[in-house]
Amino acid sequence: MIRVRCCLLVALLSLVMPAMADIAIVVNTGSGVSHLTRSDAVNIFMGRYRKLPSGNPALPLDVAPFKARFYRALVNKNLAEINSYWARLVFSGENSPPQQVATVDEMRQIVTSNPGAVGYLDSREVSPDLHVVLILSE
Amino acid sequence: MSRLLMLLHTRLALRTTAIILLIVGLLGIAFLLLAVHFRAQSVHQEQQARLEGLLNTVERTAQIACFLDDEQLARELADGLLSNDIVHAVRVQSLDGKLSIDRGGALDSARDALFTREIASPFEPRTTVCRLTIDPDQRYIDALVGQASRFVGGALLLQLLGIGLCVVVVVVRYVTRPITGLSQRLRALEAETGQKLQAPRGNRDDEIGQLVNSVNAMIDNLVQSLDAERCLRLEREVEERRYRAIFDNVETGIFEVDDDGAIRVANPAFRRLFKLPAKRDLNLHPIDFATLVDPEGTFGASPATVVAGGRGRQWEVALGDEEPRRWVSLVLNPLEAGRLQGVAHDVTARKRAADAAEQLAVTDPLTGLGNRRGFDRRLAVMGRHHRLYPDRCHALVLLDFDHFKQINDAHGHHAGDRVLRLVGGELAALLRQRDYLARLGGDEFVLLLEGCGRRDEVEALLGRFVARLQTPIALESGVEVTIGVSIGVALLGVDTEEPQQALLLADRAMYAAKRAGRNTWRFHAPGGNG
Incomplete structure (x- = not known):
């Protein structure tokens, strides 16, 4: 009875907050x-x-619509901080x-065509041609 | 060096300054050591904080460099750190060993002073990715500390010099100079006139003023003492003159004798008395007291023993050889240790008067012969003499004129007196110098023949006397009378040893002569004429 109620509550919450979906990190299915x-x-x-655990050279992709959410979820930093981070490394x-x-x-196209590519998207938009390796909950 | 010591000895300001400088110097050294210690510590802390600050500045870059094992970035960072003077060497070493960079000088990892910080991943604060080590430039820090110490030391030295200078100036201005001025004024002061010392302006109420007041009080006391002294001196001079006048003009001889018996002082009266030259300086040519007053040595001792026991002594001496002798009474009293004062009076007149009175007391006024008192004395003297010299015999002769009462009755007492004088004179004419004749009373005479122990000597004398009595005596009235005499003789030393007994025996012998018909003499006959 209690489990039923909890399931109902989760279903209700997921219905109420559709925008708060997780970010899924995806790779080529053959990576x-x-x-x-x-x-x-x-x-x-x-x-x-520079490489994936499988040995393929890593090609990370920043997907513009999710970039801010992604970095907030991954390292808890905003985009300015991320940009500043990379700016330091420009000269090296x-x-x-x-x-x-x-x-x-575009991301999906690169990932499906490149075994080392790593991208991310809203977990609700994951399609079967992408392999989810990590879900970042927000 | 000795000159410096001399200066220190004579200059108050210098001495004070030297002592204060010494104290301040010692304290200064102690403070300097402390200050240097704390300054070094603080410099050290400052450098520590600076290093900390440097590390804070580069931490983020270091995080990234380590996170990415970016050698280029790490080198950039190390060079940036090395551009600070304080940093001697920098080491960046990641934990997995992928990144290891040493920049600057050799880094001695054993040193305590090394400054190390663990660098965390920029994205995972709990994950340490590398270690950043900085070797501070000790020489630079030491130089900083030395500089700070030199500054503190220099400041303290300057302060010391300043204090010394100030002390010199203050001591000279407020202590030495007033005292010097005071000393000069004191030297020029004529204290006996009652002049007072003036305190330097500005010092009236302080210790120097007190000193001046004390000096003035002392001057007051001094002047009073001097005045009192002067008065005393005047009084003493008057006393001295008075005494001198008495000394010079009095008729009493005054003199002083020292322990050796030398007369050192004598007034004119004394000189006259002893016929000393008035001009003689007795201090240069003293006169021996004993020789002067006692040429025969009767006293036999120095004047010191004469007044032994501290009490004065008085005695009389006869002076000179000429007759009548002069008599001087001397009184000696101790004046002070080793000195005696003497007073000499000419007592000749008194002595003569006394002698005359004495003579009068033992003289029969009618005949000028001795009286009973004189006889008693003479007899006592003879008794003593006989006890001392029992071998010498003396004759005691009692004379009683026969029927003298009839002359008195017939011709008056005046005639009787004349007769007594005449027969006394006759009798005296027969005697030797040492014999003694006295009238005991009435017509009774007594003779003491000294050293005459033989009867024939006595008989010769008596014979001559009785023979003389045969010559009639002319009275004033022109009447002539003859008178007989009954004589009794006793020999002291032959008949008896006792003078009074001899007198008694002579008396009995005389009565024996009367009984034998008068105008004759009898010797004491033991058991006979009694």
């Missing part, structure tokens, strides 16, 4: 990576790891920020 830890995700997106030349993509579709 050989089943899932990533949060730390792995930080290292990949903040430039520390060794590291570069993730490739910027404008839309989810």
Whole structure:
């Protein structure tokens, strides 16, 4: 009886707050990576790891519509801070920020065509051609 | 060096300054050490804080460099740190060993002074990604500390010099100079005129003023003492003159004798008395007291023993050889230790008067011979003499004129007196110097023949006397009378040893002569004429 009530409450809450969906980190289905830890995700997106755990060169993608939400969920920083972070590294030349993509579709296209690419999108928009490795709850 | 010591010894200001400088110097050194210590500590802390600040500044960059193992960025960061003077060497080392950068000089990891900070991941604050180590430039810090110490030391030295200078100036201005001025004024002061010392202006109410007041009080006392002294001196001079006048003009001889018996002082009267030259300086040529007053040595001792026991003594001496002798009474009293004062009077007149009175007391006024009192004395003297010299015998002769009462009755007492004088004179004419004749009373005479122990000597004398009596005596009235005499003789030393007994025996012998028919003499005959 209690479980039924809890399920009802969750269903109600999910109906009430549709905008608060999670961010899903996705990779190519053939990348050989089943899932990533949060730390792995930080290292990949903040430039520390150049390769995925599977060995493919990592190609992180910044998806413009979700960028702010993503970084807030991943490292709890706003975009200005993220930009400042990368700005420091401009002159060293060794590291570069993730490739910027404008839309989810563009991201989906790159991910599906590149085994090392890593992107993100709203978890509700995940399609079967993308493999979710980590859900970042907001 | 000795000159400096001399200066320190003679200059109050210098001495005060030296002592204060010494104290301040010692304190200063102590403070300096403390100050340097604390300054060094504070410099050290400052540098620590600066290092901390530097690290804070670069921490974010270090986080990123370490996070990304970005050697380029890390080197950039290290060089940035090294551009500070205080940083000697920098090491950035990631925990996984991927990044290891050493910049600057050699870094001695064993040193305590090393400044190390754990650098966390910029995204995961709990994850340490690398270690940033800074080696502070000790030489630079030491130089900073030294500079600070030099500054503090210099400041203290300057302060010391300033204090010394101020002390010199203050002491000279407020202590030394007033005292010096005071000293000069005091030297020029004529205190005996009652002049007072003036306190320097501005010092009237302080210790120097008190000093001046004390000096003035002392001057007052001094002047009073001087006045009193002067009065006393005047009084003493008057006394002295008075005494001198008495000393010079009195008729009493005054003199002083020292312990050796030398007369050192004598007034004119004394000189006259002892016939000393008036001009003689007795201090240079003293006169021996004993020789002067006692040439025969009767006293036999110095005047000191004469007044032994501290009491004065008085005695009389006869002076000179000429007759009549002069008599002087001397009184000696102790004046002070080793000095005696003497007074000498000429007592000749008194002595003569006394002698005359004495003579009168033992003289029969009618005949000028001795009287009973004189006889008694003489007999006593003879008795003593006999006791001392029992071998010498003396004759005691009693004479009683026969029927003398009839002359008195017939011709008057005047005639009787004349007869007594005449026969007394006759009798005296027969005697030797040492014999003694006295009238005991009435017509009774007594003779003491000293040293005459033989009867024939006595008989010769008596024979001559009786023979003389045969010559009639002319009275004033022209009448002539003859008178007989009955004589009794006793020999002291032959008949008896006692003078009074001898007198008694002579008396009996005389009555024996009367019984034998008068105008004859009898010797004491033991058991006979009694």
